[in-house]
Amino acid sequence: MKSISLAFASVCSLLAAASVLAVPSGSPKQAIVSAVNEANLTVLAGNTRPEANGADDQGAVEGSTPMQHMLLQLKRTPEREAALTQLIDDLHNPQSESFHQWLTPQQFAAHYGVASEDSATVARWLQSHGLTVNGMTPSGMLIDFSGTAAQVTQAFRTEIHHYLVDGVSHIANAGDPKIPTALAPVVAGVVSLHDFRPKGQLVPRPRPVYTYTTTNGTFHALVAGDIATIYNLKPLFDAGYTGKGQTIMVVEDTYLYTTSDWAVFRDTFGLSRYSAGSLTQVSPSGGISCTNPGFQGKKKDPGYGDDGEAAIDVEWASAAAPNASIVLAACEDTTTTFGGLIALVNALGGSNGPLPSVVSISYGEAEAVNGESANLTYYLAYQQAAAEGVSVFVSSGDEDAMSADNGNVAKHGIGVSGLTSTPYNVSVGGLDFGYTALGVDPSIYWSATNSPAFGSALSYIQEIPWNGSCASALLSAYYGGTTPAVFCNSSEVTTSTNPLNYFLNAFGGSGGPSGCALGSPAIAGVVSGSCVGYLKPQWQSGLFGNPNDGVRDIPDVSLFASNGIFDAYYVVCWSNPDPNIGGGFGCTGAPSTWAGFGGTSVSSPILAGIQALVDQKTKSRWGNPNTVYYALAKAEYGRKGSAACNSTTVAKTGNNCIFYDVTQGDNVGACQKFQGTAYDCFRGKGDKYGISSTSDSSSDPAYITNVGWDFPSGIGSVNAYNLVMEWPGG
Numbered sequence: 001m002k003s004i005s006l007a008f009a010s011v012c013s014l015l016a017a018a019s020v021l022a023v024p025s026g027s028p029k030q031a032i033v034s035a036v037n038e039a040n041l042t043v044l045a046g047n048t049r050p051e052a053n054g055a056d057d058q059g060a061v062e063g064s065t066p067m068q069h070m071l072l073q074l075k076r077t078p079e080r081e082a083a084l085t086q087l088i089d090d091l092h093n094p095q096s097e098s099f100h101q102w103l104t105p106q107q108f109a110a111h112y113g114v115a116s117e118d119s120a121t122v123a124r125w126l127q128s129h130g131l132t133v134n135g136m137t138p139s140g141m142l143i144d145f146s147g148t149a150a151q152v153t154q155a156f157r158t159e160i161h162h163y164l165v166d167g168v169s170h171i172a173n174a175g176d177p178k179i180p181t182a183l184a185p186v187v188a189g190v191v192s193l194h195d196f197r198p199k200g201q202l203v204p205r206p207r208p209v210y211t212y213t214t215t216n217g218t219f220h221a222l223v224a225g226d227i228a229t230i231y232n233l234k235p236l237f238d239a240g241y242t243g244k245g246q247t248i249m250v251v252e253d254t255y256l257y258t259t260s261d262w263a264v265f266r267d268t269f270g271l272s273r274y275s276a277g278s279l280t281q282v283s284p285s286g287g288i289s290c291t292n293p294g295f296q297g298k299k300k301d302p303g304y305g306d307d308g309e310a311a312i313d314v315e316w317a318s319a320a321a322p323n324a325s326i327v328l329a330a331c332e333d334t335t336t337t338f339g340g341l342i343a344l345v346n347a348l349g350g351s352n353g354p355l356p357s358v359v360s361i362s363y364g365e366a367e368a369v370n371g372e373s374a375n376l377t378y379y380l381a382y383q384q385a386a387a388e389g390v391s392v393f394v395s396s397g398d399e400d401a402m403s404a405d406n407g408n409v410a411k412h413g414i415g416v417s418g419l420t421s422t423p424y425n426v427s428v429g430g431l432d433f434g435y436t437a438l439g440v441d442p443s444i445y446w447s448a449t450n451s452p453a454f455g456s457a458l459s460y461i462q463e464i465p466w467n468g469s470c471a472s473a474l475l476s477a478y479y480g481g482t483t484p485a486v487f488c489n490s491s492e493v494t495t496s497t498n499p500l501n502y503f504l505n506a507f508g509g510s511g512g513p514s515g516c517a518l519g520s521p522a523i524a525g526v527v528s529g530s531c532v533g534y535l536k537p538q539w540q541s542g543l544f545g546n547p548n549d550g551v552r553d554i555p556d557v558s559l560f561a562s563n564g565i566f567d568a569y570y571v572v573c574w575s576n577p578d579p580n581i582g583g584g585f586g587c588t589g590a591p592s593t594w595a596g597f598g599g600t601s602v603s604s605p606i607l608a609g610i611q612a613l614v615d616q617k618t619k620s621r622w623g624n625p626n627t628v629y630y631a632l633a634k635a636e637y638g639r640k641g642s643a644a645c646n647s648t649t650v651a652k653t654g655n656n657c658i659f660y661d662v663t664q665g666d667n668v669g670a671c672q673k674f675q676g677t678a679y680d681c682f683r684g685k686g687d688k689y690g691i692s693s694t695s696d697s698s699s700d701p702a703y704i705t706n707v708g709w710d711f712p713s714g715i716g717s718v719n720a721y722n723l724v725m726e727w728p729g730g
Contacts, residue, residue: 617724659723
């Protein structure tokens, strides 16, 4: 293994660039220079939901309908934005005098917000339309306001309508909002004027339990000890690197059904011996109103409630960093705003005590669906986190390469989540174990008996992308004995009563290029029109395998995330008894009888936990750790990839790899026409279903793995011990 000093020198050389010390100075300058004229308007394009269409429209809501705690997103002047970008670069550059001189929330608010005169002008304009200003963030970048639907229509020139979508009633703006042009230099947009929410990135183990079988007839329920073995966490724990002194914040919109689930999880899997580990649930106060959500057990997505997501996050973050303080930060959803966003923004504002060192977010929404304003809000929040030294990990998604269709047969083409595609967060992808699909004896990797804490993994296990779609080459060959195109159109898959119909959905670890972070799609939900992606960050450029596409690509790093499609899945103590939201599992007896999940909502808190071990080892916070991940990956992969660290052939124990290069499999999903057109979907003649493709007219699957970086797995997965020990500054 390389010495730490050599690794540090390598990282420094890869990160180094001419740097000018960027010291915060001065206050933001006033940008609104003209009087507000209601006759001169600017359209805030790209902020109408795809569901707001004539087919689903049920008419305008009553004007008196309350719309509570909407958020208006403001923006910095171009000069302030350029200064902040340079400062963040310097904060992450080991050769800069500003390296790791993280801003306090107070410094950030003072130097990188908007002029107080501008925020006051915008607030007065809202009030002039009868809207109530409830507060704003210390930087003045977000304004919390409330009113009625009639007042919103008057102020933003768009009606609020009822929409019936898949049998569920929603409200949303019928068109893009408008504002007086005088405010355009400061107002970026309304975060949302609808009640659609980001979706938890979790996929339940199929119920009833397994209506299909694999040839080995055995299923492995992953527990904490298995992940500690597979990703080599045990020697870190033995050396005292357990997350002690670190805080991992998971962002939610509900509290747990019961905190005892977390305690039972730790007791059952041998984690309670790490006595410093703790769990608290908080509702962060700040400039944006945050209501304690308590337990919110209502059904939000088919088959589960958000409290299941919360249970996954707190338990598996604790599994990776058992002595860390786990903070579940949650605010209640408002009429139009996701409570998790409010919790994150307030937590970064600094009024709730010390900042967390690491944040994990397990929710997502496609860029082209989320809209430009909402995409920008997450971008700006993560940007603030990076400036304050907080590392943000976000699930890449569970919809293969097509996030706009929520795991259903894809109709809207290739697209990634706007919550994970920013250059200021680590996008965490999803993998599966490859032995079943590749015909390898599982006994190589699993003991025939469990340890007292129910662990049975023997070593690192070869990995493939997690992909449960019939369009997966590995899955179609295994279950159908044929090609994806033939399998997806076979009677086994297309017959709704057949167990294999489950594979028609496009679910698996998401990955692809940023395509609609900014701009407005010409076709709702489809990357089109004026859509553009985030520019490729400097630290992502030049890694072997990463395409020269000019845009931010996801994921960055991936970990196991399967829901059992080939064998293994994650065990979760989620004792909510309500079967209407996917509950009904107790946390008694063998863990194989507990709730089972997959999804990148599990891989994200685990990687966040590993980052907490890095922070403990180096005695430092790292802001956006992608700058180091990619530098280490460039050193390992070089110009040709790393044959020694190929996931399929690597020595399963005792290897020197930091990353495992996943080179078999894909995240191709099933797709079909939408309104007469096939977007990013290649269909054979006479086929109803096709495969996601970068071409509409030829089979160019989106996307397959390759040596080095790739869309299904990013850099690959990690050997946690080697990652922590080789991290610069350790």
